[in-house]
Amino acid sequence: MEQVLVLLHTDETGGLPKAGLEAVAAGARMGAELGGAGFAVGIIGAGVQADANQLAGCGASRFLVADAPELAQSRYATDAAAAEAVARQAGATIILAPMTPRFARALPGLAHRLGGRVDTHITGLAAAGGTPVVTRWFYRQRIEGALQRTARPWIILLDPGAFPAWTGAAGTATAEAVPLAFGPALTRTTVAGIESPAAGQQTIRPDADLLFVAGAGWTKKQADGQPHPADAEAFILDFLRRSRASLGGSKSLVDLSGEGHAVLGFMTHMNQIGQTGATPRHPKGLATCCHGEEPHVVGWRFITERRAVNLDANCGWARGKADVLYVADAFAVMKRVNELLTDGN
Amino acid sequence: MSEAFHIVVCGSVAPDPLQTLEPVTTAAGPGLKNEMLLPHVLDPWAGHALYEAANLAKQAPGTRVWLVSVGPKAKLQQVMMTVAQKVPFELVAVDGSASGFADAHATAAALADAIGAIPGLDRSRLILSGGWESATRCSSVTLQLVGERLGIVDQFQGVDRLTIEAGGALRLTERIDGGRHQVSVVEGPPVVVGWATGYLPEPPNNPQVGMANMRAIMPALQKARPVPAAGGGAAFLRVEQPKQVRETRIVKDVPTEEIAREIVAWVRGA
Numbered sequence: 372m373e374q375v376l377v378l379l380h381t382d383e384t385g386g387l388p389k390a391g392l393e394a395v396a397a398g399a400r401m402g403a404e405l406g407g408a409g410f411a412v413g414i415i416g417a418g419v420q421a422d423a424n425q426l427a428g429c430g431a432s433r434f435l436v437a438d439a440p441e442l443a444q445s446r447y448a449t450d451a452a453a454a455e456a457v458a459r460q461a462g463a464t465i466i467l468a469p470m471t472p473r474f475a476r477a478l479p480g481l482a483h484r485l486g487g488r489v490d491t492h493i494t495g496l497a498a499a500g501g502t503p504v505v506t507r508w509f510y511r512q513r514i515e516g517a518l519q520r521t522a523r524p525w526i527i528l529l530d531p532g533a534f535p536a537w538t539g540a541a542g543t544a545t546a547e548a549v550p551l552a553f554g555p556a557l558t559r560t561t562v563a564g565i566e567s568p569a570a571g572q573q574t575i576r577p578d579a580d581l582l583f584v585a586g587a588g589w590t591k592k593q594a595d596g597q598p599h600p601a602d603a604e605a606f607i608l609d610f611l612r613r614s615r616a617s618l619g620g621s622k623s624l625v626d627l628s629g630e631g632h633a634v635l636g637f638m639t640h641m642n643q644i645g646q647t648g649a650t651p652r653h654p655k656g657l658a659t660c661c662h663g664e665e666p667h668v669v670g671w672r673f674i675t676e677r678r679a680v681n682l683d684a685n686c687g688w689a690r691g692k693a694d695v696l697y698v699a700d701a702f703a704v705m706k707r708v709n710e711l712l713t714d715g716n
Numbered sequence: 717m718s719e720a721f722h723i724v725v726c727g728s729v730a731p732d733p734l735q736t737l738e739p740v741t742t743a744a745g746p747g748l749k750n751e752m753l754l755p756h757v758l759d760p761w762a763g764h765a766l767y768e769a770a771n772l773a774k775q776a777p778g779t780r781v782w783l784v785s786v787g788p789k790a791k792l793q794q795v796m797m798t799v800a801q802k803v804p805f806e807l808v809a810v811d812g813s814a815s816g817f818a819d820a821h822a823t824a825a826a827l828a829d830a831i832g833a834i835p836g837l838d839r840s841r842l843i844l845s846g847g848w849e850s851a852t853r854c855s856s857v858t859l860q861l862v863g864e865r866l867g868i869v870d871q872f873q874g875v876d877r878l879t880i881e882a883g884g885a886l887r888l889t890e891r892i893d894g895g896r897h898q899v900s901v902v903e904g905p906p907v908v909v910g911w912a913t914g915y916l917p918e919p920p921n922n923p924q925v926g927m928a929n930m931r932a933i934m935p936a937l938q939k940a941r942p943v944p945a946a947g948g949g950a951a952f953l954r955v956e957q958p959k960q961v962r963e964t965r966i967v968k969d970v971p972t973e974e975i976a977r978e979i980v981a982w983v984r985g986a
Contacts, residue, residue, distance in 0.1 A: 388893075445892075445898060446900070447860075447869065447870065447871040447872070447908075448869040448870060448871075451869070471893070472873070472874060472890070472891065472892045472893060472898075473892075475856050475873060476860070476871060476872070476873040476874075476890075476910075477860075477871075479820075479856070479857035479860035479861055480860045480861070480863065480864045480871070482821075482857070482861070483821075483824075483860075483861050483864040483865070484864065488821060488949060488950075489820075489855075489857050490855070490950075491855045491856055491857055492854060492855065492856075504953060508854065509816040509817065509852070509853065509854060509955075510730075510731070510737050510816050510851065510852055510854070511733075511851050511854055513737050513957070513958075514737060514739050514816070514955060514956070514957055515955070515956060515957075515958055516739075516746065516817070516952055516954065516955040516956075517952070517953040517954045517955075518950045518951060518952045518953060519950070519951045519953065520949050520950050520951070521949050521951075522949040556869065557869060559870055559902055559903045560870050560900050560901070560902040560903075561900065561901050561902075562898060562899070562900050563887070563899040563900060563901050564898075564899050565892070565896055565897070565898055565899070566889065566896060566897040566898075566899055567894075567895075567896045568895055568896070573894075573895060574895065575894055575895030576894070577893060577894055580985075581983060614983055616983075626917075640876070640912070640913035640914075640915070641876075641891065641895050642895075643913070646733045646760065646851060647760040647761060647851070647913060655982070655983070657979070657983075672958075676982075677962070678979070678982065680975075680979075684966055684968050689964065690964045690966075691961045691962055691964055692961075692962060692964070693962065693964050694962055694963075694964065694965065695964065695965045695967060696964050696965070696966050696967065697967045697970075697975050697978075697979070698966065698967065698968040698969075699967075699970070699972060699975050700972070703972045704972055704975050704976055704979065707972055707973060707976035708976045708979050708980055708983075710976075711976055711977060711980045712980060712983075
């Protein structure tokens with residue numbers, strides 16, 4: 372019978388990230404579907420009793436905590452060592468964890484240390500024949516596959532946003548402390564801090580309802596024969612402020628910015644979606660001035676409702692990928708959209 | 717800068733992003749239809765890692781850069797004709813599968829073996845790098861597995877910047893959630909660095925660099941050791957292209973005012 376462990380970590384605030392609660396819900400379901408053996412929760416961080424208490428009602432049979440000051444920082448060496456200690460104490464055969472940057476970095480190494488296997492970016496999870504079946508994408512969201520493994524332990528990293536989050540009442544959890552020892556070889560790395568975009572310049576909002584995708588068309592010559600990057604920048608930033616949307620950019624637009632052209636100064640590779648960018652999850656997506664496969668196919672693979680504004684009614688990438696294609700001048704449309712959002716009409 | 721680095725970039729080939737990919741079932745498991753006929757490129761994030769390595773080498777005289785690739789020899793040769801013109805490096809080729817369905821653990825083992833066999837490699841000065849994710853398997857695990865096999869426990873993923881500090885420490889900027897970066901400082905090599913895009917543009921082609929590189933690349937390709945495809949214990953139940961094609965409503969010859977109002981209503985959830 373499988374032993375399911377849901378492995379979590381705290382974030383820089385000391386709390387559990389939403390993706391962790393999604394893993395808890397998935398673990399509870401797997402624990403029930405894989406022979407009803409239940410599941411354990413492991414938490415890595417500094418001062419994690421409150422986090423265990425938050426999950427007291429989730430149905431876990433055990434709470435294993437790796438609690439140490441060194442784990443307040445997201446660092447491969449200590450994270451991998453702590454995860455190894457928790458996994459060994461749990462005797463886990465199936466380890467579910469959120470694919471946060473911290474665990475995406477550390478848990479593949481855990482698979483090697485345990486002699487197991489790891490699969491990442493999991494977007495679907497089910498049970499068949501007493502073993503998990505995971506779904507993930509290959510070739511940058513172009514091919515989808517479902518697979519099982521016989522090797523154990525099997526570490527499964529769940530893509531954030533792909534599963535519902537666990538919600539429930541907090542309580543008092545009986546936590547089992549996992550013995551830890553961090554020698555100097557594991558603390559050669561020190562976290563110096565977090566760099567955030569300047570206030571008002573934050574354009575990436577993972578929890579936003581809307582993804583606004585800007586394409587290179589914003590930098591091209593307009594009807595008067597001149598490009599208007601300043602207007603484009605103003606319209607886009609104004610829209611982001613009013614709608615609280617997250618900003619994505621096509622590769623061509625992002626590359627223009629990176630090459631020092633006088634275009635959309637706020638656009639960086641962090642905003643890029645597509646083959647070499649992100650594939651974010653949002654309920655809605657609005658693509659503007661985009662002409663290409665990457666924004667329309669790869670970049671919004673996980674966007675539920677999709678609309679596009681561009682001047683080409685025959686845009687082969689928007690057709691069949693968007694729900695609505697507005698054939699119009701994005702400058703004029705977004706200018707008016709901003710006015711309407713201001714008016715509250 | 718007092719000490720040079722030994723930078724090993726792991727990276728292989730990937731189908732050109734503009735190609736349509738169709739999965740097929742082969743004797744060895746899932747694959748791509750006409751895979752060997754598809755045009756290939758150097759995996760984009762591995763490319764960034766290679767350019768960053770060359771940039772670092774310019775700052776640290778005596779630094780050596782190797783590109784270690786596991787892929788079909790014929791495809792590697794084609795892609796190297798272009799990549800070799802970008803920056804100076806030495807190729808270590810392993811003749812194996814670059815498929816997205818190949819097992820990451822087996823690929824990591826092949827890479828670690830090849831790296832371990834590089835003559836003169838100083839592991840105490842090793843920067844093991846590559847893309848933080850490939851455009852094929854897209855798993856973000858291979859570099860960590862190689863690092864573990866080589867005993868490197870200072871690892872960084874989604875790196876956009878690496879700078880060398882006084883005293884030889886390395887400052888690394890890694891992508892985290894919400895468009896933010898985590899900044900870490902490590903005392904020095906050995907480290908694993910999985911690059912995101914960084915901030916460097918793609919270098920222009922330099923025929924002289926290409927000619928110098930190719931003198932060593934061709935013998936390296938000829939010496940490429942074959943490694944068998946390994947399944948790694950995964951049983952694929954299905955592999956398919958997404959079928960979803962949407963019925964797109966085309967809104968044309970409609971006043972801007974009407975379009976704007978419709979978009980605003982939609983944004984607001986009406």
